[in-house]
Amino acid sequence: MPPQASAGQLDADQIDELLRAEYIARIACHASGRTYVVPVLYAYDGDYVYGHASEGMKLRLMRANPEVCFDVERIESLTDWRTVIGWGRFEELHGDAANHAEQLLVERVMRLLPATPKARSGDHPAPRRAVVYRIALVERSGRYERR
């Protein structure tokens, strides 16, 4: 028999699994009458989403209004997809907290790269971007379809 077609809500474990598995999210933010959405590389530790950014529109808007929305997708086809939408609060990190976040981001990127000589990850650390931030996901929901 073919697998059962289904669609509906993701449960908390499925939401967590998608957030850990993916690495590109879209952050939507809004301030001063301007709405903006942009893809970002992220790392996730179960509570927070971490990212880094250079100075620009995204940082300007998130500083002005830290309440942001967050979208992660795994879209195989029009009839086989899952998405997580979350809401949370942008927070700029400094000092040890920034170093911890940067480390998580570097580890996330390293897992994406093809196997390379071991020296490479140690010899060429990612350059520190202007700003490291986290978003506490206070609300999240997930949907899926599989037909």
Next chain:
Amino acid sequence: MPPQASAGQLDADQIDELLRAEYIARIACHASGRTYVVPVLYAYDGDYVYGHASEGMKLRLMRANPEVCFDVERIESLTDWRTVIGWGRFEELHGDAANHAEQLLVERVMRLLPATPKARSGDHPAPRRAVVYRIALVERSGRYERR
């Protein structure tokens, strides 16, 4: 020699090409203190982006504040990607305009489906969703990286 690494802005033709080639966008909207971003299926005719939606948060927010932001991506890897971010005005469609938009959306979906017996597209038209809309893209920008 390896291909030259490069990064920068997409020109108008490259922006147009990406909008025509892709079919999933993220619409970000904001009203009453709530920011929302959600992936949508879209069709593009050079001027407008068309989509359909059921009643829900997305429609509620776009009706309250029709100024939305729009994100289309082609991400091959962390170092090979292009994105287009656009801004425009949400507009609900009715009558002939809605039928025209629905037709563009059906054609867009049909081009994505694997080859199927010809009768299929005619016998099973997509059900009309609650609302058909368009977004006039009044501002757009594109970026890419290839290393």
